[in-house]
Amino acid sequence: VHLSYTEYTERVYNLYSAVYDFIFGPSLESGRKVAVDLLNPRPYERILEVGVGTGLSIPYFPRGTAVVGVDLSKKMLEVCERKLEKLGRSDVELHAMDATHLDFPEASFDGAIALYCMSCVEKPVQVLLEMKRVVRPGGRVVFMNHFQSQNRFFALLEKGISPLAKRLGFRTDLELPPLLRAAGMTAAEIRKADPFGLYKAVKGIV
Numbered sequence: 236v237h238l239s240y241t242e243y244t245e246r247v248y249n250l251y252s253a254v255y256d257f258i259f260g261p262s263l264e265s266g267r268k269v270a271v272d273l274l275n276p277r278p279y280e281r282i283l284e285v286g287v288g289t290g291l292s293i294p295y296f297p298r299g300t301a302v303v304g305v306d307l308s309k310k311m312l313e314v315c316e317r318k319l320e321k322l323g324r325s326d327v328e329l330h331a332m333d334a335t336h337l338d339f340p341e342a343s344f345d346g347a348i349a350l351y352c353m354s355c356v357e358k359p360v361q362v363l364l365e366m367k368r369v370v371r372p373g374g375r376v377v378f379m380n381h382f383q384s385q386n387r388f389f390a391l392l393e394k395g396i397s398p399l400a401k402r403l404g405f406r407t408d409l410e411l412p413p414l415l416r417a418a419g420m421t422a423a424e425i426r427k428a429d430p431f432g433l434y435k436a437v438k439g440i441v
């Protein structure tokens with residue numbers, strides 16, 4: 236059977252869900268903290284997280300923040316739901332949704348964030364445009380991801396392994412400047428999300 240990009244991604248993350256926190260929890264933790272700090276969510280705000288996955292970012296949001304998490308994979312969301320119960324976070328609400336078609340009105344959030352998500356979607360530009368659409372004027376859009384290196388040697392390596400990575404549910408050849416340009420965004424701030432700067436957190440103002 237031929238699966239669309241979205242169907243394939245959903246299946247991959249359904250499979251990952253049971254072991255996701257074990258593999259990608261502590262190993263990718265620093266970026267989540269850096270990116271949520273950059274977003275700086277306040278307890279009275281309404282924040283969208285796209286590709287919330289198993290909700291590993293939730294402890295970084297101050298209690299009382301109205302977080303709305305969406306994800307393609309229902310199994311990832313099930314793990315997230317259990318975590319929310321354990322943490323007593325009734326301030327977080329979850330929806331199964333494709334980030335390329337957000338089912339929210341425009342300007343309905345104070346901010347939107349995507350963590351390790353831009354390299355998992357087929358159309359990262361469209362996801363960014365959707366995040367911008369649902370955030371109010373003056374609100375923040377933050378995304379954190381691995382981006383293709385500026386170093387030519389590493390960039391070649393990243394392009395080389397990207398087809399393999401795609402089978403595993405992500406790509407390694409996403410470039411930041413063209414992404415920003417295509418989404419009509421300028422970075423108000425960029426922070427290194429790990430000691431080597433392999434991952435970056437980017438903030439834009441809507």
Ligand SMILES: C[S@@+](CC[C@H](N)C(=O)[O-])C[C@H]1O[C@@H](n2cnc3c(N)ncnc32)[C@H](O)[C@@H]1O
Pocket residue numbers: 241244245248259267285286287288289290291292305306307308311332333334335349350351352355356357
């Ligand atoms: C690498 S995981 C990151 C999860 C979480 N943000 C974290 O920090 O661990 C990528 C997540 O994006 C979700 N995803 C992929 N494509 C998506 C799409 N088009 N719309 C919504 N979620 C998507 C996947 O199901 C997965 O949960």
